[in-house]
Amino acid sequence: MSARFAVGDQVRIARRDPRCHHRTPHYLQGATGVIERVLRPEGQPELMAYGGDGEPFRTVYRVQVPQAALWPGYGEGLRDCLEVEIFEHWLEPA
Amino acid sequence: MSDRHHHDHGAGRVHRHPRQPDDPEPRTDHEFLGMALRALLIEKGVYSAEDERARIELLQAATPATGARIVARAWVDDAFRARLLSDPNDAIESLGIDCLHPMIVVENRPDRHNVIVCTLCSCYPRMLLGPQPAWYKSANYRKRVVREPRAVLAEFGTAIPPEVEIRVHDSTAEMRYMVLPRRPEGTEGWDEERLAGLVTRDSLIGVTNPAVP
CATH class of the missing domain: 3.90.330.10 (Nitrile hydratase alpha /Thiocyanate hydrolase gamma)
Incomplete structure (x- = not known):
C-alpha cells in the first residue's frame, strides 16, 4: 500500500466528528500541520470498533501541529508543538 | 450501626474496623455486559481463565x-x-x-x-x-x-x-x-x-x- 503523504507535507485534519467510535480528537479537527513521520497501515478504528476487520487498512501518520495555531493566545514566541497519530482517511492536503 | 462501630472482641479489647469499603458488586448494565462477555469468551475457548489470570499478573508485575x-x-x-x-x-x-x-x-x-x-x-x-x-x-x-x-x-x-x-x-x-x-x-x-x-x-x-x- 502506498502512502498518500510524505514527511514534510502540509495536511489538514478533517472536521467530521461522526457519531461513532474514532481516534481523531475533536480539538484537532480542522487543524493544519505537517507530516512528521509515516507509520504503517492499520485497521480503521471506525470499522474495528463494531466487529469489522478494519479493511481496507489506512496508513497512520504522525502529524505535527504548532501549539500557537491550535490555541489562540498561546505564549508569544514559543516554538511548542503537538504531535498526534492520524489515519490517512482523516487527512486532506493543505 | 455506623461503619465506625466498635465492639468487644473478648478480653476487653476494642477493635476498630478499617473504613475501606468492600469491592462493590456489579450494578450497572455495562458491568453486567462486561461480565457476560468475559464468561462467553472463556466458554467459547477464545481464551482461558488461566490466560486472563496470567495476563493480569504480567501487567500488574x-x-x-x-x-x-x-x-x-x-x-x-x-x-x-x-x-x-x-x-x-x-x-x-x-x-x-x-x-x-x-x-x-x-x-x-x-x-x-x-x-x-x-x-x-x-x-x-x-x-x-x-x-x-x-x-x-x-x-x-x-x-x-x-x-x-x-x-x-x-x-x-x-x-x-x-x-x-x-x-x-x-x-x-x-x-x-x-x-x-x-x-x-x-x-x-x-x-x-x-x-x-x-x-x-x-x-x-x-x-x-x-x-x-
Missing part, C-alpha cells in the same frame, strides 16, 4: 524500573541509544523485555522537552512503566497538558525555559510512547544500575526530569 533500565542503557551506550530511537521495539526486545505494543521513544535534548498524554483515554506503555498513575487518567491532566503544557509541568516542579521547545505527544492510536530523559550532570562514571536509580516514572512520561539528589 510491570514497574517503571523496566523503563529506567532501558534509559540507563541508552545513557551509557550510544549505539543502543540510536537504535532505541530508530527502532524502539527491536532495541528494547534485545534487553529481553516484551513491550506488547509498537513503541515510539522521544528524546529530550537541550533545546526540546517531550511530554506524553492520551487525550482520548489513557494509552500508556504499561510493560515499561507499570500501571498508569491516577493523574495520568484524570480529565484534568488530559485536557490541560495539551492546552497549557508549561503550566502543568510547572505544577510538577518542572520549569522549561521559553527557548526550549515543548513537544506534547497525544498518544491516541496505535503507538505507545516513552520519553528518553537527559542524563543529569554530575553522573560521569556512574554504572547503569546507579543511573537507573535516578529515572522515575514521571520522568519517563515527561512531567519531570531526573536529577542527582
Whole structure:
C-alpha cells in the first residue's frame, strides 16, 4: 500500500466528528500541520470498533501541529508543538 | 450501626474496623455486559481463565524500573541509544523485555522537552512503566497538558525555559510512547544500575526530569 503523504507535507485534519467510535480528537479537527513521520497501515478504528476487520487498512501518520495555531493566545514566541497519530482517511492536503 | 462501630472482641479489647469499603458488586448494565462477555469468551475457548489470570499478573508485575533500565542503557551506550530511537521495539526486545505494543521513544535534548498524554483515554506503555498513575487518567491532566503544557509541568516542579521547545505527544492510536530523559550532570562514571536509580516514572512520561539528589 502506498502512502498518500510524505514527511514534510502540509495536511489538514478533517472536521467530521461522526457519531461513532474514532481516534481523531475533536480539538484537532480542522487543524493544519505537517507530516512528521509515516507509520504503517492499520485497521480503521471506525470499522474495528463494531466487529469489522478494519479493511481496507489506512496508513497512520504522525502529524505535527504548532501549539500557537491550535490555541489562540498561546505564549508569544514559543516554538511548542503537538504531535498526534492520524489515519490517512482523516487527512486532506493543505 | 455506623461503619465506625466498635465492639468487644473478648478480653476487653476494642477493635476498630478499617473504613475501606468492600469491592462493590456489579450494578450497572455495562458491568453486567462486561461480565457476560468475559464468561462467553472463556466458554467459547477464545481464551482461558488461566490466560486472563496470567495476563493480569504480567501487567500488574510491570514497574517503571523496566523503563529506567532501558534509559540507563541508552545513557551509557550510544549505539543502543540510536537504535532505541530508530527502532524502539527491536532495541528494547534485545534487553529481553516484551513491550506488547509498537513503541515510539522521544528524546529530550537541550533545546526540546517531550511530554506524553492520551487525550482520548489513557494509552500508556504499561510493560515499561507499570500501571498508569491516577493523574495520568484524570480529565484534568488530559485536557490541560495539551492546552497549557508549561503550566502543568510547572505544577510538577518542572520549569522549561521559553527557548526550549515543548513537544506534547497525544498518544491516541496505535503507538505507545516513552520519553528518553537527559542524563543529569554530575553522573560521569556512574554504572547503569546507579543511573537507573535516578529515572522515575514521571520522568519517563515527561512531567519531570531526573536529577542527582
